[in-house]
Amino acid sequence: MPQVANRPQYPTDHPSVPVRFAAGDRVRVRKTYPLGHIRTPYYIRGHAGVVERLCGNYPVPEELAQMRSGLPAQPLYRVRFLQREVWPDYAGRAEDVVEIEIFQHWLEPLSA
Amino acid sequence: MSDAAEDKGLGDYRPLSYFQLMEVSLRELLVEKGIVTDAQVQATLEDMRARGPEAGARVVARAWTDPGFKARLLENGTRACEEFGLDVPALRLVVVENTPQVHNVIVCTLCSCYPRMLLGLPPDWYKSGNYRSRVVREPRAVLAEFGLRVPDHVSLRVHDSTADMRYLVLPMRPAQTAGWGEAQLAQIVTRDCMIGVAVPKVSDSL
Structure with missing residues (x-):
């Protein structure tokens, strides 16, 4: 294994904002279009899904892209969306899903 | 241009693309400033190329x-x-x-x-x-x-x-x-x- 300077180590104990959601919670992705380095795909903004799991707390990518620390970190979730909700003309099974990693600051709570 | 390149035996020479040029410039700057060495860059490339599924x-x-x-x-x-x-x-x-x-x-x-x-x-x-x-x-x-x-x-x-x-x-x-x-x-x-x-x-x- 070659030694490379400044290799990222991805620690998991970042100071973070409080966790708002748990697996099974219904959420909606914020429909907003800020400039910059965004890890929330356009195609999922505004859509509703269900939290599949909490992945941990990670530095905010929009901040990292500006050479800042990205701290406090934001909880990162895997959110499950029904394909037919995302694409109204989706041709596959009703149960087909797409699962996407989305940071907490991009999610709003939805009542069940 | 292509005729001249063939005359000089340069093969299928093409100018670097925008991103290729950016990569070369960035890499040379990092080496010049002592942040990484050429050997480290090569070793990392070799390491990635050697990995398969x-x-x-x-x-x-x-x-x-x-x-x-x-x-x-x-x-x-x-x-x-x-x-x-x-x-x-x-x-x-x-x-x-x-x-x-x-x-x-x-x-x-x-x-x-x-x-x-x-x-x-x-x-x-x-x-x-x-x-x-x-x-x-x-x-x-x-x-x-x-x-x-x-x-x-x-x-x-x-x-x-x-x-x-x-x-x-x-x-x-x-x-x-x-x-x-x-x-x-x-x-x-x-x-x-x-x-x-x-x-x-x-x-x-x-």
Whole structure:
């Protein structure tokens, strides 16, 4: 294994904002279009899904892209969306899903 | 221009593209400023080129033969790989399991995130705009183009690796492989099986 300077180590104990959601919670992705380095795909903004799991707390990518620390970190979730909700003309099974990693600051709570 | 290049024996010389020029400029600046050395850059390139999907295949074969390992792999992929003796720095691994009811496929719609530590460099099609845009929109049609027809009674899960996680598909073990050892099993676990655009096949000759 070659030694490379400044290799990222991805620690998991970042100071973070409080966790708002748990697996099974219904959420909606914020429909907003800020400039910059965004890890929330356009195609999922505004859509509703269900939290599949909490992945941990990670530095905010929009901040990292500006050479800042990205701290406090934001909880990162895997959110499950029904394909037919995302694409109204989706041709596959009703149960087909797409699962996407989305940071907490991009999610709003939805009542069940 | 091309005539002159041929006269001087320069072969198929073409000017560097915008991004090639940026890469060379950035690399030379980093070396010039002493942040990395040429040798380190070369060693890292060699390391990445030397990696193939074999490590991933060994992980899948172990999961097929050791239910305890499989449970730990699905619970925390990174920790299970470390337990397996694999060096997976910077890899937060989520392993998704194919079952008779669910088929999984991996994509990164934003760029080309890929579990390189387990599968090596991604294939060109994985990085193409065509695959990245269409596999979330019409996954069944895209898989059919790969020669994989997912039956109508099987649900499809597309995993878009948009942030810090990386994904590996745990395919179903073919029924014809009863009694096989790990090394033999690993041979039928191809890169495409672990991305989810194929399933393991047992050829008749085996």
